[in-house]
Amino acid sequence: MELRELTMEVARIAQDAGRHALTDQTNPRDLKGLQLSSSRQSTLDVDDRLSRFISNRISYVESFNGQWRDRPEQCKPGERYWCVGNIDGVINYTRNMPEWAITISLFEFNEEGSAQPILGVVHAPGLGLTYLAAKGQGAIRIRKTPIGDKREKIMPSTTEHLDGSVVSYGMSYVPEESKRALAVVSAIAGRPADIKRVGPASLDLCKVADGTYDAYFEPNLHKWDVPAMSAGAVVIWEAQAKLRTWNGGLVHWRRENDVVASNGLIVGELRPYLEAALQ
Secondary structure, eight states, rough: OHHHHHHHHHHHHHHHHHHHHHHHHHHHOOGGOOOEEESSSSEOHHHHHHHHHHHHHHHHHHHTBBBBGGGOSSSSOOOOEEEEOOOOEEEEHHHOOOOOBEEEEEEEOOSSSSSEEEEEEEEEETTTEEEEEEEETTEEEEEEEETEEEEEEEOOOOOOOSSTTEEEEOOOOSSSHHHHHHHHHHHTTTTTSSSEOOOOOHHHHHHHTTOOOOOEEEEEEEEHHHHHHHHHHHHHHTTTTTEEETTTOOOOOSOOOOEEEEOSSSSSHHHHHHHHOOO
């Protein structure tokens, strides 16, 4: 199956899973269902059901070499692994906000033994939005409208300066991590026209890709953020937006990252503020 066709099939799987998750969200909910693990990762009971549902459906389409979480220590060039995430935006989900997403990506190992995502799907059931992209195939957004689904190619904004821009940021509930994000927000205050904090990470990335935001930054994205970040990253790259670490390096998928996504035009003005927060 070609990568373009595979991406559309994965998007349909994400949309089917999203209907189940949205039904769960709209039912009366006890917030005790939100658990905080020893790794400080938030999880919900629905996550396990969604993961099994998605993984099972994908295995019937194309299993490749299995799941990213189960990959061996040493992988061979050409091997591909599916990366299925928990609900991205778990706090939003439990508080009945629509900004949460289901994310699926596909990693491929290159000749140097480095894994990079080559397919990404970010589906936000509460917003009626699906973003999908595959390497070399561009990025599209599917929007639900009263007359049916509207499919459109996306591209980043053309805002040239931090002044007057719209910027988004992310942060966790870990105090030291949050302080770093808020330090940047405080430093740039007065330059952007607006600074948004809605989340989750996958949707923030996609909103840079489609021009809603001019830039997005977040410190300390952890290993459990890889499914959301990798799916959003493919959308970013294929829309011709930019994704880097705060100091300008490449995102590394096996360690924590401070990330910044942008339209590629304002990051030069934003980066000094990010680098100052690294010191």
